[in-house]
Amino acid sequence: xxxxxxxxxxxxxxxxxxxxxxxxxxxxxxxxxxxxxxxxxxxxxxxxxxxxxxxxxxxxxxxxxxxxxxxxxxxxxxxxxxxxxxxxxxxxxxxxxxxxxxxxxxxxxxxxxxxxxxxxxxxxxxxxxxxxxxxxxxxxxxxxxxxxxxxxxxxxxxxxxxxxxxxxxxxxxxxxxxxxxxxxxxxxxxxxxxxxxxxxxxxxxxxxxxxxxxxxxxxxxxxxxxxxxxxxxxxxxxxxxxxxxxxxxx
Numbered sequence: 001x002x003x004x005x006x007x008x009x010x011x012x013x014x015x016x017x018x019x020x021x022x023x024x025x026x027x028x029x030x031x032x033x034x035x036x037x038x039x040x041x042x043x044x045x046x047x048x049x050x051x052x053x054x055x056x057x058x059x060x061x062x063x064x065x066x067x068x069x070x071x072x073x074x075x076x077x078x079x080x081x082x083x084x085x086x087x088x089x090x091x092x093x094x095x096x097x098x099x100x101x102x103x104x105x106x107x108x109x110x111x112x113x114x115x116x117x118x119x120x121x122x123x124x125x126x127x128x129x130x131x132x133x134x135x136x137x138x139x140x141x142x143x144x145x146x147x148x149x150x151x152x153x154x155x156x157x158x159x160x161x162x163x164x165x166x167x168x169x170x171x172x173x174x175x176x177x178x179x180x181x182x183x184x185x186x187x188x189x190x191x192x193x194x195x196x197x198x199x200x201x202x203x204x205x206x207x208x209x210x211x212x213x214x215x216x217x218x219x220x221x222x223x224x225x226x227x228x229x230x231x232x233x234x235x236x237x238x239x240x241x242x243x244x245x246x247x248x249x250x
Contacts, residue, residue: 010065013057020062082106084158094233095162097241098149101129102158105150126246128192128207130214133170134238137179144238145170145177146205146216148190167235176203210246 017023024043036042049056083106085099104127134144147170152158160166170177175193177186187195187203193214196204205214213223222228222242231239 007065009055010057010061011069013055014062014065014069020059023057023062085162088162090162092233092235094231094235094239095164097229097231098131098158098168099162101127101149101241101243102153105129106153108150126209128209128244128246130175130193130205130216130242130244131168132216132238132240132242133168133236135167135169135236137169141179141181142237143170143177143179145174146203147174148192150192151190175205207244207246212244212246214242214244216242 013023017026021043024046025039027046028039028042033039033042036045047059083102085095085102088095088099090096090099108126129149131147131149132144133147134142137143147168152174158168161168172184172186173188175188175190175195178184187197189195192208193205194208196206196213201220202215202217205216206212207214210225212225214226215221215223216228218228218240223244225246226242226244229241229243231241233239
């Protein structure tokens, strides 16, 4: 039996039995108990490999694998609790696009791709998405704005958006907000993006980690390591997601 098959067999045993003693008991036959007349002795003989109907499993291997599986299970449960999009029946393209990016923006790292390496360094990649939304508010006024997705995830519970109870809309506290009917324009730098509002060619955002410029002008290229993705959606008049990936040598 090779190492992979051995680990698979051990996993099957560990998931089948709650404790190591339960596993030992499963290896003891009625004949063993008849002749030995001592359950503790019968367990010891199975543990030492002198008795048993299957593969010998050491106590330390059983308990170590049991702990590893439990840690993995708890980590997966914690991640599901952290990701507010987990388990949601998402029907709209916009919400599905946000769900695909939630983990990477929330954790500040790019989990969908492996880390890149060069001759001397590891390149740590991070995703920082900016969401553009244009629609009407509850007063019927047309509004638009740019949202630092990672920052909003840290400061707000997105459960109401992924569950469909509310719609995500730009606010005056986002990196850019404009009310077309009231002619109100507001810009705010966030922990991730610095707003460059005095650019004669239009609004720019500088990502603070790598100082790269994100250009949100639809007629221009978005910039180095950035992509512009229009999202067809029934929730808004217009929705676009800009994905910026920073690469830092570690």
